Amino acid sequence: MEQIIGFFCKLAFLSAVGIATTSGLDIPEGFEYDKKGYVAYCPCMGRFGNQADHFLGALAFAKGLDRTLILPPWVEYEYMKPSSSQIPFDKYFQVEPLKKFHRVITMEKFMKEIAPVIWPPGERTGICYVFRDNGKCPMKEGNPFGPFWDNFKIEFDNHRSYQPLSYSTQYSNIKEKWHEVFPVSTYPVLAFSGAPAAFPVNAENRKLHIFLQWSNFINSEAEDFIAKELSDGPFVGVHLRRGSDFKKACEHATSGQQFFASPQCLGSNNEHGKMSYELCYPDRQMIAKQLKTIIKKIKATAVYVATDHNPSLKELKTDLKGTKVKIIQRTPSEPHVDLAILGRSDHYIGNCVSSFSAFAKRERDAANKPSSFWYFDMKKPKNIDSNKTEL
Incomplete structure (x- = not known):
């Protein structure tokens, strides 16, 4: 009861504080603004x-x-x-x-x-x-x-x-x-002082991504690159977080607790699984195995890589030797163009806990395009469909 009384007392106080009001401003007649x-x-x-x-x-x-x-x-x-x-x-x-x-x-x-x-x-x-x-x-x-x-x-x-x-x-x-x-x-x-919003984005607001559409400049950059480098056939878009700072962060990933953007794959209440180091920082063998599965499934001719750790490209070329796919990165890398290209790939694999990965996943969900997550989609129960997003 005391908390309720205190809350309404605060309402009265804040409402009574005197500062300038729009009614006291000199607003020209006919001036257009949102009242x-x-x-x-x-x-x-x-x-x-x-x-x-x-x-x-x-x-x-x-x-x-x-x-x-x-x-x-x-x-x-x-x-x-x-x-x-x-x-x-x-x-x-x-x-x-x-x-x-x-x-x-x-x-x-x-x-x-x-x-x-x-x-x-x-x-x-x-x-x-x-x-x-x-x-x-x-x-x-x-x-x-x-x-x-x-x-x-x-x-x-x-x-x-x-x-x-x-x-x-x-x-x-x-x-x-x-x-x-x-x-x-x-x-x-x-x-x-900061955004009036939660991080990661609440599940019910993910669907708003459909209204967030790339500018003509970003669209043009992405389309030109795809036409020149990725037009030979289907391609897989991947986001790899392999930097040392991210690896250290993943060491704090705790089973049963959400971590960064992990609700995008685990669900808001861990209904789809539990957090783990492997989900945050999958090993090379898992990455190669998952990629080979998707490459075979869609008959991909190329893999487009967005990464925070360039040695990942050399590792991928070694691990995918024999698949005959091209491993491609845009240089110099521009994050927004990377995301636009990932959004246009025939299949996308992202990092469960990365908000950068989450952006591409939401864009693809809005367009009904298939996506999956490193490690999660190789380990999850068969009745979970990663291509469906909770709204």
Whole structure:
């Protein structure tokens, strides 16, 4: 009872805090903006695979609150560069297909055309789950947080915590509670320190990947490469995580517990199996055996490899000697083009715990294309179909 009373007292307090409201702003007559509000966030956890998981959750969150999602740049880290880079969302993905699901706007367009009027400097609130010791949200502490917001010259004048609210708006009354604590009239923009989403992406949000479609630039790069290097016949696309850092991470994989993106193959409650080191880091013999099975099944003429560890290519060529398939990698490797090519392969094999692998798997699920996972599909019970995704 005390927790319930405390929660509603907090609602009353947060609602009563006085900051500028849209009704108090000088909004020109006829100015077009979303009167239901906006959601902004920094995709500040991990690299592309993690950011893509978070994006689908944030898209579902914005839909649940019926606010426009501001499409953030993708955060990238260049070797030997001290600060992260922010890459416009639409360099890699089309904006229009997303609008078939919900309202979206690129951050560049929002900051140029909308923010100066409804979210001007001096009226910007940063939102996080809990405050730091200084009573503020860590909106710009460290890299990539600081560089991300600085890219748009954004400073935060106020800070609010959203504890104990959940971003799982499919649950009863969650949407109403968000509206009570953060009314649009007071908070036209909900600007989060991190993505308002779970990692890995919740099972019910995986299906949203159908709206995430590659840009013309990425599509063109992938199609040109396939036409020049992979047009002789069916090809298998594989993602190999074989780097030393990933191997060390896999040593912490514990049976019975989820690990990174493992729910994509094990299920949300381990209903399809248990975590193991082998599932995270399959040995060369298992990889070769599984590949030979698929090569024979689809009569493949080539294997396209996306990997974080180039010696893997030499190993594969040795292990697949006698199959007469070409082992091909795009050089220099570009992760997004790699993913687009993997999505077009005749069969795909990915790593169960990798969010990068998960991206290609979701894309293929949306297109009804066959996929499997290293080790898992060689060991699983016969009644489990890896080509079906839980939605």
